[in-house]
Every structure is written in C-alpha cells, then in structure tokens.
Amino acid sequence: MSRLPDLVRDSQLDTQVRPEYTRHLYVETDPTSGQRAIEKKEYWKREKRIGSGGIGIVWLEKCFRGKRNAELRAVKQFPRPAKTRDLVRELEALAKFSHPKYVRCFVQSFGWYEDEDDLYIAMEYLPLGDxxxxxxxxxxxxxxxxxxxxxxxxxxxxxxxxxxxxxxxxxxxxxxxxxxxxxxxxxxxxxxxxxxxxxxxxxxxxxxxxxxxxxxxxxxxxxxxxxxxxxxxxxxxxxxxxxxxxxxxxxxxxxxxxxxxxxxxxxxxxxxxxxxxxxxxxxxxxxxxxxxxxxxxxxxxxxxxxxxxxxxxxxxxxxxxxxxxxxxxxxxx
Known part of the structure; x- marks a missing residue:
C-alpha cells in the first residue's frame, strides 16, 4: 500500500491471519511492574457471517485468549482495492471517529490489518444489527x-x-x-x-x-x-x-x-x-x-x-x- 497518513498507519494492527484464528500482537507499558514494554497477544476466532455488501463481508468474531478491548467484535473483510484512495479515506475516518468524544455517534474501530489477498477492519459489535x-x-x-x-x-x-x-x-x-x-x-x-x-x-x-x-x-x-x-x-x-x-x-x-x-x-x-x-x-x-x-x-x-x-x-x-x-x-x- 502507498504512503499512509500517520493516523491510518498508527491504527494498523500487527497481525497474523490463520485459517483457524487471527492473532494480534501489542506492545504495551505496565506501570505496575515498572516494565517499559510488554508484548501481549490476542486471539480471535470467527463465529459467523453477519452481513455483506457489494464487495465485502462482515464477520462476528470472538476473542478466546488475551481479551483486550471486547469479547466480541465485527470484522469487515474485503479484497484489496486497485485504488487505495477510498480505502485510506475509510480507515482515516474510522480512526478519527473512534476517539472517545465521538463514541456516541460513530461505531468504534479497534484497528485494521491485512493478509496477502484481503483487508480487514475490526469494529465494535452491536448485537441488534443494522x-x-x-x-x-x-x-x-x-x-x-x-x-x-x-x-x-x-x-x-x-x-x-x-x-x-x-x-x-x-x-x-x-x-x-x-x-x-x-x-x-x-x-x-x-x-x-x-x-x-x-x-x-x-x-x-x-x-x-x-x-x-x-x-x-x-x-x-x-x-x-x-x-x-x-x-x-x-x-x-x-x-x-x-x-x-x-x-x-x-x-x-x-x-x-x-x-x-x-x-x-x-x-x-x-x-x-x-x-x-x-x-x-x-x-x-x-x-x-x-x-x-x-x-x-x-x-x-x-x-x-x-x-x-x-x-x-x-x-x-x-x-x-x-x-x-x-x-x-x-x-x-
């Protein structure tokens, strides 16, 4: 992908996508123990398909190890676009409006990641749907x-x-x-x-x-x-x-x-x-x-x-x- 805005780049998740699960790697600080950088891993398993659009699919996923933000999330999956302009705009808007002061109006994003074929956006899951x-x-x-x-x-x-x-x-x-x-x-x-x-x-x-x-x-x-x-x-x-x-x-x-x-x-x-x-x-x-x-x-x-x-x-x-x-x-x- 071409040069990304800082806001988009900072919201990308360090991820390994496997058929049986998705793993995210985070580096965090632990003030309690005095450690400056601690690696933490989070594992997600796909539960079911909950939506689809013109080119994408939305999955419900459940965290089965290392829960960090929520137990359930919605993940939007879609093929890599030939042109990245709209994609970057979407990622930038998601990052921008995931700030706590916007949470009342906009679905929160937990970040985005990619594999060889597709892009994924992890988002807040609202159980009553659309x-x-x-x-x-x-x-x-x-x-x-x-x-x-x-x-x-x-x-x-x-x-x-x-x-x-x-x-x-x-x-x-x-x-x-x-x-x-x-x-x-x-x-x-x-x-x-x-x-x-x-x-x-x-x-x-x-x-x-x-x-x-x-x-x-x-x-x-x-x-x-x-x-x-x-x-x-x-x-x-x-x-x-x-x-x-x-x-x-x-x-x-x-x-x-x-x-x-x-x-x-x-x-x-x-x-x-x-x-x-x-x-x-x-x-x-x-x-x-x-x-x-x-x-x-x-x-x-x-x-x-x-x-x-x-x-x-x-x-x-x-x-x-x-x-x-x-x-x-x-x-x-």
Missing amino acids: LNNYLKAAGPVPELEVQQVVFQLLEGLSNILICSLPPQNWWVKLADFGISKRVEDCTTGPSTKKGTAGFVPPEFHGFTPSGEDTASDPPFSADIWALGEITFRMLTKSVTFQSSYDLFQFTEGRQTFPIASLEEKRVSMPAIEFVRACMRPSAGDRLTAPEAMAYEWMSAFVARSPIPHSVVSFGYSIIAIAIYFFSLTFDQR
Missing part, C-alpha cells in the same frame, strides 16, 4: 422514537453533540466510512455517486428538474434525501416512491409528493413537512443538516429536554455512510 434489517422485521416505528433516531443521525452528519437529551429508547451509530468526506475537502457537488437503491436522490438516477446541472449541487444534499427516505420508511414501513418512473414524475413536477402513506399512519404535519423538505426534487432546495436540526419537528423534540443544551461543533462532516444502509448499526435499550 437499522435496515430491524425495519424489515418490525412494524412502523412510533413517531417519537423516529424523532430520536433522526436526531441522532443529524447529530452524526453535522457533528453537533447535544449533551442533554430526553430519555431515549434508541441509540443509533454511523458506520462504514468508505465514501466519507471531510467538510473541508468538499465545496460543491454531490456528496457521492454511490448509494443503495431506494435511498439515492433523483439526480443519481439522472432525473433533475428542468435539466438542472448537478455539478452545482450543494454538498451532502444526497444524504439529506436519504435521511428523508429513512424517516418515511420508519414511519410507514413502506418506500416513498414505488418505482423509478414515480420518482421521475415527481422530479418533473408531474406528481405530488406521496404523503398518503404518512397520513394513513396519522403522522403529524410537522413530521410530514420535515420529510418533504428533506426530499425536495431539487438538491439545492433540500434542508442542510443544521437546518434540519432546527426544523420544527426536530426543534420540538429537543425542546422536550428539561436540561439546557451544550452544543459543540467538531468541524467535520460525514456523508453517505450508513445513511445508505451499508452499516447503520444501533442499540435499542
């Missing part, structure tokens, strides 16, 4: 709980941490940073041209109102569209647009936004307006993450917290990651 699979199995989610999830997604997208929140049943974390981007790296243009079918905006299908030029689309507008789709599906357990043709008709102004499913579930008007504002046909007309956080439906949720909020901006923005359900993990308390 949000997409949960929604397939469950019915529509109560609106208050949807607000909790959407708020946490916006928290991750805008990197604004609200220190005091109402009691919550959901804890959502973003993961899979293969197409992430720092906000200072992005000026204009779509956040990514990648995404999962059903969650990508009309411009990714080549549908634009009156032939708009997508080169001037605001950054991260695709993520806001996907956020609207997630919100719609959680509230209704149905997709927003039944076909690409319906999406095209909506983009061209020949079909109104399909609010009937939301109304049938007695979703509040502020929630309906929030979804519509996230899924406007023109990318430039959609909410930004800060605007979405301040929108009536979200601000009403935040206002229910009895304790004043302390807001901290981290200066980074993560786009398109698990919003596209590559790996949107969660824990429901």
Whole structure:
C-alpha cells in the first residue's frame, strides 16, 4: 500500500491471519511492574457471517485468549482495492471517529490489518444489527422514537453533540466510512455517486428538474434525501416512491409528493413537512443538516429536554455512510 497518513498507519494492527484464528500482537507499558514494554497477544476466532455488501463481508468474531478491548467484535473483510484512495479515506475516518468524544455517534474501530489477498477492519459489535434489517422485521416505528433516531443521525452528519437529551429508547451509530468526506475537502457537488437503491436522490438516477446541472449541487444534499427516505420508511414501513418512473414524475413536477402513506399512519404535519423538505426534487432546495436540526419537528423534540443544551461543533462532516444502509448499526435499550 502507498504512503499512509500517520493516523491510518498508527491504527494498523500487527497481525497474523490463520485459517483457524487471527492473532494480534501489542506492545504495551505496565506501570505496575515498572516494565517499559510488554508484548501481549490476542486471539480471535470467527463465529459467523453477519452481513455483506457489494464487495465485502462482515464477520462476528470472538476473542478466546488475551481479551483486550471486547469479547466480541465485527470484522469487515474485503479484497484489496486497485485504488487505495477510498480505502485510506475509510480507515482515516474510522480512526478519527473512534476517539472517545465521538463514541456516541460513530461505531468504534479497534484497528485494521491485512493478509496477502484481503483487508480487514475490526469494529465494535452491536448485537441488534443494522437499522435496515430491524425495519424489515418490525412494524412502523412510533413517531417519537423516529424523532430520536433522526436526531441522532443529524447529530452524526453535522457533528453537533447535544449533551442533554430526553430519555431515549434508541441509540443509533454511523458506520462504514468508505465514501466519507471531510467538510473541508468538499465545496460543491454531490456528496457521492454511490448509494443503495431506494435511498439515492433523483439526480443519481439522472432525473433533475428542468435539466438542472448537478455539478452545482450543494454538498451532502444526497444524504439529506436519504435521511428523508429513512424517516418515511420508519414511519410507514413502506418506500416513498414505488418505482423509478414515480420518482421521475415527481422530479418533473408531474406528481405530488406521496404523503398518503404518512397520513394513513396519522403522522403529524410537522413530521410530514420535515420529510418533504428533506426530499425536495431539487438538491439545492433540500434542508442542510443544521437546518434540519432546527426544523420544527426536530426543534420540538429537543425542546422536550428539561436540561439546557451544550452544543459543540467538531468541524467535520460525514456523508453517505450508513445513511445508505451499508452499516447503520444501533442499540435499542
């Protein structure tokens, strides 16, 4: 692999991959014994496959000797890419957002390693899996709980941490940073041209109102569209647009936004307006993450917290990651 950023290089694990187990070697200091450097070994055994994507597989692994961080972990395995740009970006984002101050919003990485054919990323394991699979199995989610999830997604997208929140049943974390981007790296243009079918905006299908030029689309507008789709599906357990043709008709102004499913579930008007504002046909007309956080439906949720909020901006923005359900993990308390 070509020259790596220091953050990525420092997160690489000294590893031996064998068919029956994976072994990591760590060098640590032991202040109790006064030893400056002690070698410690950690052994992991693959338990089962828990997910897959376009080119990768996610495994559940269990530590059977020398436990250091956790007894269980998720390991993403994928072939070595011909180009390392996206890989380095993913590894750098994982290392960055594994810092304790980001742990509320992002899945923690324990490091990465490689063998002759593949690359592996060891990550925090959340036993309830990803949000997409949960929604397939469950019915529509109560609106208050949807607000909790959407708020946490916006928290991750805008990197604004609200220190005091109402009691919550959901804890959502973003993961899979293969197409992430720092906000200072992005000026204009779509956040990514990648995404999962059903969650990508009309411009990714080549549908634009009156032939708009997508080169001037605001950054991260695709993520806001996907956020609207997630919100719609959680509230209704149905997709927003039944076909690409319906999406095209909506983009061209020949079909109104399909609010009937939301109304049938007695979703509040502020929630309906929030979804519509996230899924406007023109990318430039959609909410930004800060605007979405301040929108009536979200601000009403935040206002229910009895304790004043302390807001901290981290200066980074993560786009398109698990919003596209590559790996949107969660824990429901």
